[in-house]
Amino acid sequence: MSGKLIIISAPSGCGKSTIIHDLTQRGNIDMTFSVSATNRKPRAGEIDGVHYHFLSTGEFHDRIAAGDFLEYEEVYPGRFYGTLKSEINRALDAGRNIVLDIDVKGGINVKRLYGQRAISIFIKPPSVEELRRRLENRGTESREVIDERISRAEFELSLAPEFDTVVVNDNLEKAIDNTERVITGFITGK
Numbered sequence: 001m002s003g004k005l006i007i008i009s010a011p012s013g014c015g016k017s018t019i020i021h022d023l024t025q026r027g028n029i030d031m032t033f034s035v036s037a038t039n040r041k042p043r044a045g046e047i048d049g050v051h052y053h054f055l056s057t058g059e060f061h062d063r064i065a066a067g068d069f070l071e072y073e074e075v076y077p078g079r080f081y082g083t084l085k086s087e088i089n090r091a092l093d094a095g096r097n098i099v100l101d102i103d104v105k106g107g108i109n110v111k112r113l114y115g116q117r118a119i120s121i122f123i124k125p126p127s128v129e130e131l132r133r134r135l136e137n138r139g140t141e142s143r144e145v146i147d148e149r150i151s152r153a154e155f156e157l158s159l160a161p162e163f164d165t166v167v168v169n170d171n172l173e174k175a176i177d178n179t180e181r182v183i184t185g186f187i188t189g190k
């Protein structure tokens with residue numbers, strides 16, 4: 001059986017990583033995680049090669065020049081994130097499904113490239129105010145970076161209709177259930 005792509009996109013702080021992590025813990029869906037490359041610094045607890053491939057800015061640009069990325073975006077000024085072709089091909093060649101935690105523009109681009117072989121899921125916060133609260137509670141970004149992420153979120157939310165499915169992450173367990181249901185339906189074709 002050939003593998004499929006599961007694209008999970010949302011503004012920063014909407015709960016993509018939490019949902020993907022919890023789905024992986026549940027273990028009901030056979031999927032591997034696409035480890036992106038970035039030039040941002042690791043947060044406490046983040047492991048190189050597990051959460052991201054952490055590159056210097058020079059290394060990131062070398063990989064762009066070498067044509068190693070399926071897609072990449074300068075998601076925030078000076079901060080680059082990209083999906084490596086090798087990550088996707090390794091999974092698909094092995095017949096495995098692969099899940100991508102990727103920004104909204106990147107999600108739309110990958111869906112265009114893979115069409116029916118991909119499902120694109122947009123995770124929506126209950127409100128922008130709640131999104132700000134979650135980013136503040138997460139405590140991983142400075143106020144300045146949170147402001148930057150919120151102003152980008154307002155633009156990204158307008159792109160939700162471009163996705164195959166929108167899941168609202170209000171109650172976390174319900175959001176995980178809904179995401180699991182959508183992915184299972186896509187993978188099994190039911």
Ligand code: ADP
Nearest residue numbers: 012013014015016017018134138169170171172
């Ligand atoms: P993203 O990966 O989209 O940037 P995270 O998964 O890191 O977002 O979630 C941002 C923060 O919000 C985290 O601290 C997470 O624990 C919290 N969070 C996620 N979902 C919910 C929810 N439904 N209710 C309250 N807090 C949530």
Ligand code: 5GP
Nearest residue numbers: 012036072073075081082083101102103106
């Ligand atoms: P963070 O710094 O919070 O880990 O991620 C910031 C944003 O970059 C998130 O929206 C995340 O989904 C996005 N992102 C992570 N990896 C990729 C990638 O490979 N490509 C693109 N386009 N965005 C990514």
